[in-house]
Amino acid sequence: MILSPTEFILYVADQQAAQNFYAEVLQLQPALDVPGMTEFNITAHCKLGLMPENGIAKILEPAMPHPAKGQGLPRCELYLLVDDVNAYAGRAKKAGAKIISEAAPRDWGHTVAYFADADGHVIAFASAERE
Numbered sequence: 001m002i003l004s005p006t007e008f009i010l011y012v013a014d015q016q017a018a019q020n021f022y023a024e025v026l027q028l029q030p031a032l033d034v035p036g037m038t039e040f041n042i043t044a045h046c047k048l049g050l051m052p053e054n055g056i057a058k059i060l061e062p063a064m065p066h067p068a069k070g071q072g073l074p075r076c077e078l079y080l081l082v083d084d085v086n087a088y089a090g091r092a093k094k095a096g097a098k099i100i101s102e103a104a105p106r107d108w109g110h111t112v113a114y115f116a117d118a119d120g121h122v123i124a125f126a127s128a129e130r131e
Helices: 013-026 053-060 087-093
Strands: 006-012 032-034 037-043 044-053 079-083 098-105 111-118 122-127
Touching: 006 013, 006 053, 013 037, 013 044, 013 087, 044 053, 087 098, 087 111, 087 122
Parallel strands: 006 044, 079 122
Antiparallel strands: 032 037, 037 044, 098 111, 111 122
């Protein structure tokens, strides 16, 4: 049985810069902010964690490469259903996110905007209703 809350952790080059970016874009304050981990409560059952890549490398190496070697390679995305795609997209642009694809209706019935954060993590802001 999977227990709640579920947490997704992104490995980041600069914890403080990543925290500032996600706080601005998500309009949330961290629920936890200690050296080595920042957490945001996305919903009551889901957290977003930000962990310095040098910290996690101590656990991963030598079994896996250092996370810095994979920066900028799209391997997954953070897909967030939001109430206003354009508001989130605007904050992402203002915070310095790289625009991948502007908000547009997609074949699966959502309007989605795609961005990348400073570490190259893909973020999608989606609305179940076409905007």
